Amino acid sequence: ASVSEPAQKCCTENIQPFLTSILEELMGPVSSGFTEVRSLFDKEVNEIIQDFQKTNDMTRLKENMDQLMTLPFNSVKMEPCYLKVNLLQELLQDLKSRFKVYHIDVVIQRTQNFMQELMENAVYTFEQLFSPSRQADSAKVATTIEKVKLRVLK
Secondary structure: OOOHHHHHHHHHHHHHHHHHHHHHHHHHHHHHHHHHHHHHHHHHHHHHHHHHHHHOOHHHHHHHHHHHHOHHHOHHHHHHHHHHHOOHHHHHHHHHHHHOOOOHHHHHHHHHHHHHHHHHHHHHHHHHHHHHHHHOOHHHHHHHHHHHHHHHHO
16 A cells, blocks of 8 residues: 555656657567568468469479478578567667666567467468368469468458
């Protein structure tokens, strides 16, 4: 009871007025990282479509799909996504001094974990939606992949 009132007063005067601007500033790198995840998924699926249109090889399509499933764990391909979020390091330094925010690396790591989880969900959903179509006419496979990709991105 003796701490509640001073804590509320401190939050109301020293933190709450800045909360909106802080969130807006932090959302830039976070949104940019998630946009990069979306772009990477789109690019990888487009490469699968192009490869299939050139080769019309169902075995190679399966190999490419298996490779897509490992995308969230491919640190080289995911690196550009993660780098976008590293900009938080600089932004959070100011918060560290003003609001005594510690463990900046944890915030960045958790954001990167969410990005990886988003990619895992995207490739899993893609695989689940596309899987029944694998036995379809090979002339329709590229179109089906595109439709599934658009549905996942939606």
